[in-house]
Amino acid sequence: MTNESIKILLVDDEPDILEFMEYNLKKEGYNVLLAKNGAEAVEIAKREIPQLIILDIMMPEMDGIEACRRIRETKELEHVLIAFLTARNEEYSQLAGFDVGADDYISKPIKPRILTSRIKALLRRTSFNQETPAVQIGNMRIDRDSYLVYKNDEPISFPRKEFELLSLLTSKPGRVFTREDILSRVWGSEIVVGDRTIDVHIRKIREKLGDDVIKTIKGIGYKFDI
Amino acid sequence: MTNESIKILLVDDEPDILEFMEYNLKKEGYNVLLAKNGAEAVEIAKREIPQLIILDIMMPEMDGIEACRRIRETKELEHVLIAFLTARNEEYSQLAGFDVGADDYISKPIKPRILTSRIKALLRRTSFNQETPAVQIGNMRIDRDSYLVYKNDEPISFPRKEFELLSLLTSKPGRVFTREDILSRVWGSEIVVGDRTIDVHIRKIREKLGDDVIKTIKGIGYKFDI
DNA sequence: GCCAATATTAACAAATTATTAAGACGCAGT
DNA sequence: ACTGCGTCTTAATAATTTGTTAATATTGGC
Known part of the structure; x- marks a missing residue:
């Protein structure tokens, strides 16, 4: 061949x-x-x-x-x-x-x-039909296929970085992700952005989902918690 | 560090x-x-x-x-x-x-x-995925992943230093940690703080968990004991 | 009871995060 | 290429939390 x-x-x-x-x-x-x-x-x-x-x-x-x-x-x-x-x-x-x-x-x-x-x-391989199942946490659902988050069945669209950050935090609810974790997983290990950038993205997510979904652990990082 | x-x-x-x-x-x-x-x-x-x-x-x-x-x-x-x-x-x-x-x-x-x-x-890569298992001692549970301490299933949040200090003491219940042990392991060998700083942190932990969880061994240090 | 070690409290300093606004950048449509 | 739009990043400043110290009280062993 x-x-x-x-x-x-x-x-x-x-x-x-x-x-x-x-x-x-x-x-x-x-x-x-x-x-x-x-x-x-x-x-x-x-x-x-x-x-x-x-x-x-x-x-x-x-x-x-x-x-x-x-x-x-x-x-x-x-x-x-x-x-x-x-x-x-x-x-x-x-x-x-x-x-x-x-x-x-x-x-x-x-x-x-x-x-x-x-x-x-x-x-x-001929067919590609692996749908990533949507993740359901509390009253919100994260649909990785459409880059959409639903809060009480109401769709809220997130820009890429916000989505990836939220996606990371929700991948292990309750677990604290350090700023370093976040930087290297959302931004990549070689791309360096300032720490404030994370804050701003967190804030944008909070604006859309409410202040209480993401908790700050001062000196450590953030966690998603229902 | x-x-x-x-x-x-x-x-x-x-x-x-x-x-x-x-x-x-x-x-x-x-x-x-x-x-x-x-x-x-x-x-x-x-x-x-x-x-x-x-x-x-x-x-x-x-x-x-x-x-x-x-x-x-x-x-x-x-x-x-x-x-x-x-x-x-x-x-x-x-x-x-x-x-x-x-x-x-x-x-x-x-x-x-x-x-x-x-x-x-x-x-x-080597450290991330292995979750630190939560430690259960008596009626309290110390969860390093979420930076939370549970007392009778009730979550109590601790600031970083307090958490690290408690974490150290509970790493070997019953064992006495000298002030030197504590200083070098919680604060690091380079940073120098006064001895009273330890007392204050111990006190804050006691305020949250009760006076009896941490015992003072006068002239030596502290130990965690149920 | 004495004395050194520890407790306690509150005030201060340091560190961290929140917030806001402005600019940079890429992309889409014209 | 120009313009408008949404996104990402940064900078500056405010707000908040955390950490430390100093001063004073109390404790426990001798």
Whole structure:
């Protein structure tokens, strides 16, 4: 079988990783395209319509999640396979990834054989119908598919960061997430924003859901609690 | 500070790089160990069992790959996190590094913020998902995940220092902690506060939980006892 | 009863978070 | 490319909580 006609778009800000994956996929005969950030990825994807896009989650400019959203918004790319690259054990990334319509995730460190077999399995797959179940907590429901939160069946829309922050906090109700947890999971380990940014997002969520859903543990962080 | 107990072993033959990383990690409160080649690294690692080892790939004597292999062969170090330092164009080093069991790589040039946030992300992988089980003592339960203490199922919130102090005392019920123990473990060895500060915190805890949970051993310290 | 150690209280200082508004940025539609 | 819109971030300031100290009272062992 020949893979020549199968286009795979690789997206990562680390040239080393890009090169490494490119090498291994070309060896398998795939038609490999490269992008070094989310914006470029979206652009190339629209032009080339690849079968599969492998996206690093953590990237400057536009991260993988956002890029994925943009890609999914494009009609021609609605059913393109998208796999995320994540660091080992970063379950939240996986979660967020699936939220925006990822089909699979591949965890770093990447090993050649695993990479190729994973890709083959993905390409073999015909239907993609894994709906992320909506999460129900108290009188609110968080629907990861539509990026909507319902409070008493009333839909409230959240911008991306707010949604991801709320999503993180509600992933383990009652548990305190430190500012560091929040920063690295919502913003990524390499993107550095000030601490006040978190406060502001918390405030916006509180404005929409009420002051009492998110509790402040001074000196530690925040937690979602019903 | 909580990072004090986290040992990080830095391995590089370039004294400048070593010093640079040491400076940045010490600033974060980590317990930093240094080695200038692979052989030394293996030796120190076996003795100190650090949580994380950052290895330069290119080194005289014994290179990073070989050192990594030796480290992984040691049972006690099997699950230690290992990150490689790579230069931009060492594209194959990744492959080799991951094959011998590396967890991540950090590419040069090293930027302080990226270094530290990367390290935090790495360390979180091992520590995040293991939930600290709540401790039950008598009619009270101490839940580190939610920063709450329950007395007869009734939640009582504690500010950080009080919580940490109570947490320390309850870590070994019945055992007496000297004022020195308390100071160094709750306040850290560098920050110096007066002895009365401890008394005040003890008092605040007693106000919330009742006078009898913490006993004073005059001239020695305090103990938690039901 | 004496004395050093601890308790207690309230006032002060430091640290952390809340709030608000303004600017930056990207995107969509024109 | 221009404009308008929504989102994200920051800066500045206010509000609040937490931590520390100092001063005074009390305790418990000798």
